[in-house]
Amino acid sequence: MHPLLQGVKLVAFDLDGTLVDSVPDLAAAVDAALADDGLSPRGEARVRDWVGNGSHKLIERALADALNDAPDAERQASVHARFLHHYGLAPNDRTRLYPGVREALDGLHAAGMPLGLVTNKPQAFIAPILEGFGLADHFGLCLGGDALPQKKPDPAPLLHLAAHFGVAPGDCLMVGDSRHDIEAGRRAGFRTLAVPYGYNHGEPVAASRPDAQVESLAELV
Ligand SMILES: O=C(O)COP(=O)(O)O
Numbered sequence: 032m033h034p035l036l037q038g039v040k041l042v043a044f045d046l047d048g049t050l051v052d053s054v055p056d057l058a059a060a061v062d063a064a065l066a067d068d069g070l071s072p073r074g075e076a077r078v079r080d081w082v083g084n085g086s087h088k089l090i091e092r093a094l095a096d097a098l099n100d101a102p103d104a105e106r107q108a109s110v111h112a113r114f115l116h117h118y119g120l121a122p123n124d125r126t127r128l129y130p131g132v133r134e135a136l137d138g139l140h141a142a143g144m145p146l147g148l149v150t151n152k153p154q155a156f157i158a159p160i161l162e163g164f165g166l167a168d169h170f171g172l173c174l175g176g177d178a179l180p181q182k183k184p185d186p187a188p189l190l191h192l193a194a195h196f197g198v199a200p201g202d203c204l205m206v207g208d209s210r211h212d213i214e215a216g217r218r219a220g221f222r223t224l225a226v227p228y229g230y231n232h233g234e235p236v237a238a239s240r241p242d243a244q245v246e247s248l249a250e251l252v
């Protein structure tokens with residue numbers, strides 16, 4: 032067991048970039064939505080740097096890049112709707128679990144550790160993705176970016192999760208790949224653990240000074 036887990040009574044995981052490498056499917060849906068609007072594809076490498084603040088921000092960043100200008104609200108809304116449509120058709124085609132994720136989730140779950148998921152991804156996509164990997168039953172509560180008025184880096188979803196399980200924030204651990212996870216965790220009073228392999232707008236997540244970092248989540252168990 033990782034030393035940071037000592038005394039921990041609830042572990043909250045981020046989804047994109049922490050448990051799953053979802054950018055191939057996200058980028059395909061972004062590019063399909065842009066194509067519906069007559070715009071050229073942006074590609075996986077750019078989309079990788081735009082993930083982390085939810086689907087509206089993702090589309091805003093993609094449109095600003097494609098247009099070289101801030102999109103108007105109507106165009107933003109219509110391309111976002113097309114993105115939700117395309118992503119909903121294939122959220123799991125090329126999405127993969129990172130190495131060590133299944134071992135970590137199986138091990139923690141088998142040990143009776145309550146697990147939660149806090150992602151900025153829309154709620155509707157969480158279950159299809161987790162079910163695709165047979166992992167939906169591992170999590171007692173999953174919160175998407177549209178589940179509450181606030182999303183990460185606001186601490187509200189983490190505090191909601193801790194209250195749901197009746198665990199004091201100081202006994203909770205937030206595990207994530209981006210500065211939004213570490214900031215939300217710190218502001219909620221959680222311990223924080225980072226993985227370096229995900230999406231953090233092209234910056235090392237270590238710059239956010241998490242309490243610890245692991246190369247693989249297998250190190251948790
Ligand atoms: O949808 C996003 O922007 C990222 O989601 P995450 O919070 O699971 O990294």
Ligand SMILES: [Mg+2]
Nearest residue numbers: 045047048208
């Ligand atoms: Mg993430």
